[in-house]
Amino acid sequence: MSYMGMKHRVQLPSITEIDKNWWTPREITVFQTDKEIETYKEWCKERVGVNGWNYYGKHRKVPCEFRFKRSEDLLAFKLVFGL
Numbered sequence: 001m002s003y004m005g006m007k008h009r010v011q012l013p014s015i016t017e018i019d020k021n022w023w024t025p026r027e028i029t030v031f032q033t034d035k036e037i038e039t040y041k042e043w044c045k046e047r048v049g050v051n052g053w054n055y056y057g058k059h060r061k062v063p064c065e066f067r068f069k070r071s072e073d074l075l076a077f078k079l080v081f082g083l
Helices: 034-047 073-083
Strands: 008-011 013-017 026-030 051-054 065-068
Touching: 008 073, 026 065, 034 073, 065 073
Parallel strands: none
Antiparallel strands: 008 065, 013 026, 051 065
C-alpha cells in the first residue's frame, strides 16, 4: 500500500504592513486573524474529516498553509472561503 501524503495545498493570503510600534518602523507580514483560521479549521474538521487535512501555522517556513489529501477537498475549501 502506498502512502498518499498531503499534496494538495493552499497558503492563506497575507498583506505587508508597516509596524510603527518599534523605534524603527519595519515591515511585517499579516495573515488572517486567529478567529478566521479557527473557522477554517472547524470547517475542515466537519467536512473533510480528521485524517484528510493538516494546518501549518504562522511560524513555519511556509506559513499559514492548509494541506489536503484530496484535490476535491482543496477545491471545496477554496470555493467556500474565496481563496
